[in-house]
Amino acid sequence: MSIGRPASELPPLSQEEILRYSRHLIIPDVGVQGQRRLKAARVLMVGAGGLGSPIGLYLAAAGVGTLGIVEFDTVDVTNLQRQVLHGTKDVGRKKVDSARERLHEVNPHVEVIPHETRLTSDNALEIIRGYDLVVDGTDNFQTRYLVNDACVLLGKPNVYGSIFRFEGQSTVFCTADGPCYRCLYPEPPPPGMVPSCAEGGVLGILPGLVGLVQATETVKLIAGIGEPLVGRLLLVDALGMQFRTVKLRKDPRCPACGTHELKALVDYEQFCGIRGAEEAEPVNGVPTITPAELQARRERGDELDLVDVREPNEWEIGRIEGARLAPLSSFAEALSSIDSARDVVVYCKVGARSAKAVRQLQAAGFRRVWNLAGGINRWSEEIDPTVPRY
Ligand SMILES: [Zn+2]
Numbered sequence: 349m350s351i352g353r354p355a356s357e358l359p360p361l362s363q364e365e366i367l368r369y370s371r372h373l374i375i376p377d378v379g380v381q382g383q384r385r386l387k388a389a390r391v392l393m394v395g396a397g398g399l400g401s402p403i404g405l406y407l408a409a410a411g412v413g414t415l416g417i418v419e420f421d422t423v424d425v426t427n428l429q430r431q432v433l434h435g436t437k438d439v440g441r442k443k444v445d446s447a448r449e450r451l452h453e454v455n456p457h458v459e460v461i462p463h464e465t466r467l468t469s470d471n472a473l474e475i476i477r478g479y480d481l482v483v484d485g486t487d488n489f490q491t492r493y494l495v496n497d498a499c500v501l502l503g504k505p506n507v508y509g510s511i512f513r514f515e516g517q518s519t520v521f522c523t524a525d526g527p528c529y530r531c532l533y534p535e536p537p538p539p540g541m542v543p544s545c546a547e548g549g550v551l552g553i554l555p556g557l558v559g560l561v562q563a564t565e566t567v568k569l570i571a572g573i574g575e576p577l578v579g580r581l582l583l584v585d586a587l588g589m590q591f592r593t594v595k596l597r598k599d600p601r602c603p604a605c606g607t608h609e610l611k612a613l614v615d616y617e618q619f620c621g622i623r624g625a626e627e628a629e630p631v632n633g634v635p636t637i638t639p640a641e642l643q644a645r646r647e648r649g650d651e652l653d654l655v656d657v658r659e660p661n662e663w664e665i666g667r668i669e670g671a672r673l674a675p676l677s678s679f680a681e682a683l684s685s686i687d688s689a690r691d692v693v694v695y696c697k698v699g700a701r702s703a704k705a706v707r708q709l710q711a712a713g714f715r716r717v718w719n720l721a722g723g724i725n726r727w728s729e730e731i732d733p734t735v736p737r738y
Pocket of ligand 1: 527528529530531532598599602603604605606
């Protein structure tokens, strides 16, 4: 398989490019023809974060002629542990700007096309249509289904990767004969079941490992060399340092690539059960106290039981003075130690887990219980900056 144009339509290489890419040109399997294919190729990266960073850097260095980047986010200091496309000086900048600058530094021959937007059902077909291939570096299920369906509808290969903590996956979806994301995951997981990297963490090196697998597959598909990861899912276990592949089958009942009953993009937030759940659930019926209100009550000398429901490793990072630890993962056991006659304030990192704890307390008969809005991070921002945010 190779992507794009017939050999006669491939752009020539300049002398400068011949020198720059000489280590490619002397590999018989790549050669001048393969390099011209790379130069002609138009690759869309969805996301310029953890996976997008190594993907972008290496595809630019390898001489992929056109790199589109879909990204709406700005660089945050917590990104720098893994998103090597961005530097400390870029904190606060738009990721598309910092990515374009860095990629041009790597290779000025590459045209970088920023799409500073969130990929949605309204714009995905229009954006993806202009490219030969998509590399999915997103971190959420609704965008993965969206990218998948758009790629199936447009007939574009989708080079997939995902990461969590110490483990990653990669494969190539949506080729003519291969399976798609829906063949592997017909249904999204229930919302909140699978924690994101922001909630669960990720080893900073892992997106490097997985992203470079994606970049390798991209180069192979473009140059038409090797055995692509079509119909095979690569599983990366960084702790055991094992790479395994499992067979993936195209599902004839798959609504996207099997029966083709899916003829247009749908509402992916609704499909993934996200709409409303994230925003409405934590506050629905859960009494809330703001950091300022809590501080005022403490200053008045009110008797309060302040309960931290994060995990012990988060407690190690920092805590609110006077709090005690009762992780949500074993909260049922801690219930008996909480005095229902006292006022109870519960907090976590940003307020979602503590809302669950408040519900458990309410179900157990507690009446005077509050969720600290925004968690310890907001407490740090508004009340006590000596408590580290993370
Ligand atoms: Zn499918």
